[in-house]
Amino acid sequence: MNTSLTFEVLLYLNSYYFGLFAVCEIGMNVVKYMNFPDLKHFSTDFGILMAVCVIELFRVILARxxxxxxxxxxxxxxxxxxxxxxxxxxxxxxxQSHALRFEYIICGIQVGLQFVEIVTGILCLLPFCKTPEYY
Structure with missing residues (x-):
């Protein structure tokens, strides 16, 4: 099977999954902020979430x-x-100070997707690095 195609399919899947992941994380952070007013690290959590969103956006665009x-x-x-x-x-x-069970599930799926993308990305690089043969 072509690793470039596999990598492209994973990037396509991750682009939609990460959108869902980001919306769920933002929603859960808002709910946690409303239900737990004594959260000390809310601004840190939200800043890390925004940084991850920007990094992931650039990563998927560059990889594709x-x-x-x-x-x-x-x-x-x-x-x-x-x-x-x-x-x-x-x-x-x-x-994170207060992690919900749903966060464990969606973060586990995202970690799995990123790990598989790393492996297929490295395998996809191998054909790109060989020197072209001219006949």
Whole structure:
């Protein structure tokens, strides 16, 4: 199977899933802020969420553009941008002060998608890096 196609399908799936993830996280943060008025880290949580949204947006755009044009640098930068995005999702899953059960589920799915995207992105880079043969 073509790894470029697999990578593109995963990026397409993640672009829609991350939109759902971001909307759910924003909604849950608003609900937690209303129900737990003594939250000390609300601004930190919201700032990390906005940073993860921006990073993930640029990551998906770079990866799709690099994959479609078969250029290695945009895909490589997108793979490296997965690290801060993954750290932000793990923050919501592990280190957040009040994490809901639904957050564990959606963060686990997002971590799984990002891990599979890293693996397929690296496999997708291999054909891009070989030298062209001229006949």
């Amino acid at each position: 553009k690099g994959n479609l044009t078969e250029r290695k640098w945009p895909v490589l930068v997108a793979i490296f941008l997965t690290i801060p995005s993954l750290a932000g999702v793990l923050y919501f899953m592990i280190w």
